[in-house]
Amino acid sequence: MILKGFEALKTFLAKPRNIVIVGHRNPDGDAVGSTLALKLYLDKKGHKATVVMPNEYPDFLHWLPSSDTVYRFDWQNSQSQKAINASEIIFLLDFNALHRVGSDMQNTLEKYPNDFAMIDHHQQPDDVKYMYSDTSICSTCQMVYQFIEMNGDVDLIDKAIATCLYTGIMTDTGSFRFRSTTSKTHRIIADLIDKGAENDKIHNNVYDANSYGRLLLLGQALSNLQIFPEFKTAFITLSEAEKNKFDFQKGDTEGVVNYALSLKGIIFAAIFIEDKEQDIIKISFRSKGRFSVNQFARNHFNGGGHDNAAGGRFDGTMEGMITSFKKLLPNYKEELNSSYEA
Template structure:
């Protein structure tokens, strides 16, 4: 995003606007944190701002300041689409292609509103008038901090904005342990704490509110863990029956894939989750070092993301998806063993 872009955006935001803020389908901590941080910021400037998500999100994110103001497109379709059609500006956060919004894709594509993208994923589509796209960033929430800073307005960051930004940076960096966590990230975190983000409370609200059934599901997932030593790969499966057995709720499998990557000498981890309602197998991929799960997912599983964290999907059965995955791995053995 150039200085000229920022100048134009400041001019746009100088007068009250109808603004819609949208994250991707199945929003995570970075998606909810970034949209609500921007919402609080725009409200301070007297804009008519609304956050609308394509569908529901995990309970452990529903304490975040501003959560009660979020609209859900799948259950409040008419209200959401009316607001989109009357919007002056649409901010798209934590995604860079409209298909990532599921059933919102058509109405967003057809909208005449000016669009501003803020995102850190690879290979962005060219739909936005203004694009703040940086794959080196730890999270979209870190980019929201930089965006406010570029507008010369960090003095307006209060405890609500700081809390929202902290959530997204914390969750998207695996509590600050992923390679995308830089010294600048930590400097921003320090400033957020100074602004009123309660780091201990935020961590507790996100990570320490598990249900008994969620931990039982984790035990089931770990019992399904398989290792392929020659490919330095580990994978986990969860069938629909297993999900039902432990009363699965959205968000219950968040982060489970990382257990595979925690094994010694493993550089590639995957989890395959059966979703009979959508008729697909949902796939999450993680890696260490230079092995790109983004490229792997794009080529084989209709997905994408980052070099070390990506998602995908398969319309095969769970059994056939696993067989496909295992059959592909030998062609990547050299890359997987080079790290």
């Protein structure tokens, strides 16, 4: 764990401040939940906090409390810039490096004259003035709970804050099934339920709100599944044409890679998604056991994340992506075959 400048940050926040809170590009449940929870907490402490996201997030997260106050940097640029320019500090949540917000917003943040405070659980964080980093914690939402706890303010967590935190912890732990889900995580979840988080409704809002097109897209993705039992590996592909065929919406591929990992005997899974807007292949990796997809993504696909969940990108065609990936697998055969025992 890295806890840097915490007492100085407490002193800085002892009087009302203008604050901006930023999540990463293509924000997921943990990014949205943690930024909104921190905003609601800071507002209760007398600050003026504004959440600015680099771009849109999935529709199944728009029901979260205070979601309607979020600025999108790509779409509401003037409002976002105004909030950033007026702020006295920027909190960076659920990402470890400024490039994770996308080049346009990165350029703005790199010119920011004041300080950053980072709360994040990804490996190898950038150095900023104030930092709470812990790669052993399952989600940034759990870290925000513990940040509030360290400030002695757990009693300020109300139903709205609890709902946001529960959502992020639930989504980043695969509904509490990943190894990073600890007994402390469950104790925090119990407290969030006691404070008003309605676990059944939250789960339904996130996981039982599929469109017809999303289910058809999932069927297409599963039909594209390829398996390499000798490497205990499977991957899924989705082309731009396939996405368009089923009226793709942001968030529709969330969690699809886990279907590949759910196969018996598979410990390394990936999904490759064509993104014509950025002219890249977006990649999500998942693994079981000791095989680090974080290191694999860093070594080969300009990415990173956690040991068992990471992302990356490939600048080229889908055919080139598949060829490159297949060529790498023999180099990891021994590691893949010894990294996990069911």
